[in-house]
Amino acid sequence: MEPLDYSDPVAADADPYASWARGRRDAPVMTGEVFGRKGYTVHRFADVESALKDSETFSSGINQATMGPYMGTLILGMDGQEHTRYRNLVSHAFRPSAMERWERELIEPVIGELLDAIAPQGRADLVADITRRYPMRVIAGLIGVPLADQEQFMVWAEQINLGPTDPERGLAASRAMRDYLTPIVEDRRRTHRGDLISDIAHAEMDGERLDDEHIYGFLRLLLPAGAETTFRVMGNILLALLVRPAVLERVRADGERWIPEAIEETLRWESSVTMVSRVAACDTRLAGVDIEAGAPVSLLVGSANHDESVFDHSEDWDIDRPHKNHLAFGWGRHVCLGKHLARRELALGVGAILRRLPGLRLDPGAPTPRITGIAFRGPEALPVVFEPQSPV
Numbered sequence: 001m002e003p004l005d006y007s008d009p010v011a012a013d014a015d016p017y018a019s020w021a022r023g024r025r026d027a028p029v030m031t032g033e034v035f036g037r038k039g040y041t042v043h044r045f046a047d048v049e050s051a052l053k054d055s056e057t058f059s060s061g062i063n064q065a066t067m068g069p070y071m072g073t074l075i076l077g078m079d080g081q082e083h084t085r086y087r088n089l090v091s092h093a094f095r096p097s098a099m100e101r102w103e104r105e106l107i108e109p110v111i112g113e114l115l116d117a118i119a120p121q122g123r124a125d126l127v128a129d130i131t132r133r134y135p136m137r138v139i140a141g142l143i144g145v146p147l148a149d150q151e152q153f154m155v156w157a158e159q160i161n162l163g164p165t166d167p168e169r170g171l172a173a174s175r176a177m178r179d180y181l182t183p184i185v186e187d188r189r190r191t192h193r194g195d196l197i198s199d200i201a202h203a204e205m206d207g208e209r210l211d212d213e214h215i216y217g218f219l220r221l222l223l224p225a226g227a228e229t230t231f232r233v234m235g236n237i238l239l240a241l242l243v244r245p246a247v248l249e250r251v252r253a254d255g256e257r258w259i260p261e262a263i264e265e266t267l268r269w270e271s272s273v274t275m276v277s278r279v280a281a282c283d284t285r286l287a288g289v290d291i292e293a294g295a296p297v298s299l300l301v302g303s304a305n306h307d308e309s310v311f312d313h314s315e316d317w318d319i320d321r322p323h324k325n326h327l328a329f330g331w332g333r334h335v336c337l338g339k340h341l342a343r344r345e346l347a348l349g350v351g352a353i354l355r356r357l358p359g360l361r362l363d364p365g366a367p368t369p370r371i372t373g374i375a376f377r378g379p380e381a382l383p384v385v386f387e388p389q390s391p392v
């Protein structure tokens with residue numbers, strides 16, 4: 001069995017789950033090509049989880065090598081103390097207690113405005129009109145980037161994320177984002193304006209302020225990490241509900257009870273991020289397979305979340321599933337910094353859509369949307385119809 005070809009991580013039509021099911025059964029830790037050299041692909045929940053927890057053996061340095069050229073110096077590629085120190089500089093902004101401010105000032109107004117624009121029309125593409133725009137606007141606002149150019153930011157974020165598969169475009173986007181951000185960072189260096197760019201520009205490490213490389217590294221990671229991921233998961237949640245009208249009604253009737261369940265089950269079933277990368281820091285052994293120092297290791301969180309030894313009828317989306325402890329946000333020291341933000345954004349976003357668009361259903365005249373992609377998964381479009389609302 002060969003590892004899947006990741007050269008096009010958002011490939012149309014791709015459905016990696018059948019291949020991963022074979023991997024869990026026949027080759028839980030599979031030897032084969034990873035990032036163009038001999039490496040290992042890990043399929044089962046227990047092995048993915050144990051590698052994520054053991055960050056000394058399974059180093060994140062590989063992310064600096066693959067994403068560094070496009071993002072700069074980034075915490076996603078750091079290990080040990082260095083990682084802890086840099087992560088601590090921004091982690092306060094993402095704590096659950098910080099979410100209340102962002103909900104009021106940013107998240108609710110952003111989703112409200114996007115829905116105002118489509119509610120009178122009675123039809124929309126929820127991807128183009130809502131999900132592609134909403135998390136980018138939220139993360140841009142939280143960081144302190146003006147909203148006027150958010151469409152441009154979305155394009156740069158996508159191109160930076162896909163840099164390893166299209167280096168020329170990735171590097172151009174990386175330079176363009178930095179040029180755009182330079183005057184904003186310079187302004188925040190002079191004056192703290194209460195946003196995250198100000199915090200990062202004023203942060204000190206051993207008595208010194210961060211250099212440009214680290215500042216832009218944070219910003220070029222946070223923008224794609226905060227937008228690309230959440231927008232795709234939101235599409236997956238909406239699609240899971242739209243193809244199950246009875247469940248959709250249940251969720252609409254009692255959102256407080258059921259929206260969090262729909263979010264967690266979708267994160268387990270179809271997260272936007274299906275793999276995370278590590279490199280073996282020393283010779284080691286995982287599930288009986290020897291892994292030599294320096295070998296790239298691909299941890300398939302998407303496969304782990306479908307592991308039939310952990311989740312009954314694991315390929316199905318089931319809102320009543322009792323146990324949903326998934327690995328969609330990773331685990332261990334690199335566990336997603338934005339997971340509280342993502343959950344709040346998704347809950348408020350899905351809640352507002354169901355409230356503001358009565359009679360919401362898939363457009364019967366359009367083909368049924370599908371979730372596609374390998375490393376990043378989501379639907380390309382979600383054409384829907386609903387009862388048009390008078391403008392507010």
Ligand code: HEM
Pocket residue numbers: 060075076077087139221222225226227229230233271272273276277301327328329330331333334335336337338339341342
């Ligand atoms: C549903 C949406 C999201 C998913 C599925 C997701 C998934 C992940 C995963 C799997 C990791 C671990 C990577 C690794 O171990 O190598 C991660 C890390 C990270 N995520 Fe998210 N993420 C989401 C939303 C967000 C948001 C909204 C932000 C906001 C800024 C964010 C920022 C980050 C950062 C900065 C890291 C790196 C943390 C570190 O290296 O210490 N993510 N995310």
